[in-house]
Amino acid sequence: MTGPLLVAEALVRRYPVGRGGLFTPAARVAAVDGVNFTVEPGVSLGIVGESGSGKSTLARLAMALERPDAGRILFRGEDLNALSAADLRRRRRHFQMVFQDPYGSLDPRLTVERIVAEPLTVAEPGLDRRARRERVLAILEAVGLPAAALHRYPHEFSGGQRQRVAIARALITEPALVVADEPVSALDVSVQAQVLNLLMDLKERRGLTYLFISHDLAVVEHVADRVMVMLRGRVVESGPAAALFARPAHPYTRALVDALPDFDADPGAHADAAFRLGDPGAAEAGACPLADRCPRAQARCRAEMPVLWALADDRHVACFEPLG
Numbered sequence: 001m002t003g004p005l006l007v008a009e010a011l012v013r014r015y016p017v018g019r020g021g022l023f024t025p026a027a028r029v030a031a032v033d034g035v036n037f038t039v040e041p042g043v044s045l046g047i048v049g050e051s052g053s054g055k056s057t058l059a060r061l062a063m064a065l066e067r068p069d070a071g072r073i074l075f076r077g078e079d080l081n082a083l084s085a086a087d088l089r090r091r092r093r094h095f096q097m098v099f100q101d102p103y104g105s106l107d108p109r110l111t112v113e114r115i116v117a118e119p120l121t122v123a124e125p126g127l128d129r130r131a132r133r134e135r136v137l138a139i140l141e142a143v144g145l146p147a148a149a150l151h152r153y154p155h156e157f158s159g160g161q162r163q164r165v166a167i168a169r170a171l172i173t174e175p176a177l178v179v180a181d182e183p184v185s186a187l188d189v190s191v192q193a194q195v196l197n198l199l200m201d202l203k204e205r206r207g208l209t210y211l212f213i214s215h216d217l218a219v220v221e222h223v224a225d226r227v228m229v230m231l232r233g234r235v236v237e238s239g240p241a242a243a244l245f246a247r248p249a250h251p252y253t254r255a256l257v258d259a260l261p262d263f264d265a266d267p268g269a270h271a272d273a274a275f276r277l278g279d280p281g282a283a284e285a286g287a288c289p290l291a292d293r294c295p296r297a298q299a300r301c302r303a304e305m306p307v308l309w310a311l312a313d314d315r316h317v318a319c320f321e322p323l324g
């Protein structure tokens, strides 16, 4: 079908604060306060904002894990909160979530096979054991895990591998939309880029659409086509990622962008960035793997900032401009 994949219309979600009195209800604060957005198929939307700005609440609303107090969330034109519980359950195979914490989000008592297969048992209950195992093996391979992972338990894996298991679980039903809420922020910096690269690779290969939530602008800039900036439950600015990062219009966005390492003032930041964004080898060797594709940074890379590079292959981390 054509048309947007996901639409948020004037979403509001309020939570009680404090306990209220005997005859007075508790005051309520709007964690999400009149948010609108549209996500077209194949276009990933990054949602940024500091802690408490309402990003996770918005993710839960988008996944129909919570009901809004006002507004609607439409997936392929259907108001998710108007569906019966059974219909909503059936639709869930098309939108899945990856959580921040690969430790807490995987049941430690279950094998990887059972964890990854779990959404399939709901989505395709008729599948026999053999067919289910084949699907699990195929998705494990797609996320870079060996077949031997099947019989292992979450504690036997590193944080990055656990997040691969969580990604496999999210993708096994072949969803169109993946909502990723801080999917790399609990990981060691050295493995963050590997998982981000995997997500980008899967997006390409499977035509996925992401709603990608992070407080880390550098991360969002690499994975998102469009970016939406939240402050106290509201959207203060949104637009194409490259333009928004290059020319932030709202003072809050500017402040967030300014908080990124200043590559021009601090050449050391480049080595940090190369390491953080996933290539310690490049940081040490002083090589820029993107130098020949980046007309603007080419000279600077070679001269004074040898590791000015990004993990994504289409934009540059420091100048936030598309590569030539």
Ligand SMILES: Nc1ncnc2c1ncn2[C@@H]1O[C@H](COP(=O)(O)OP(=O)(O)OP(=O)(O)O)[C@@H](O)[C@H]1O
Residues within 6 Å of the ligand: 015, 016, 030, 031, 049, 050, 051, 052, 053, 054, 055, 056, 057, 058, 215
């Ligand atoms: N279940 C809840 N009950 C009460 N208040 C809540 C609940 N969930 C979120 N809030 C409040 O709503 C506001 C937005 O929280 P939310 O977790 O959505 O923000 P966030 O941007 O994701 O922040 P973080 O990155 O720290 O998770 C915060 O003030 C938070 O305390």
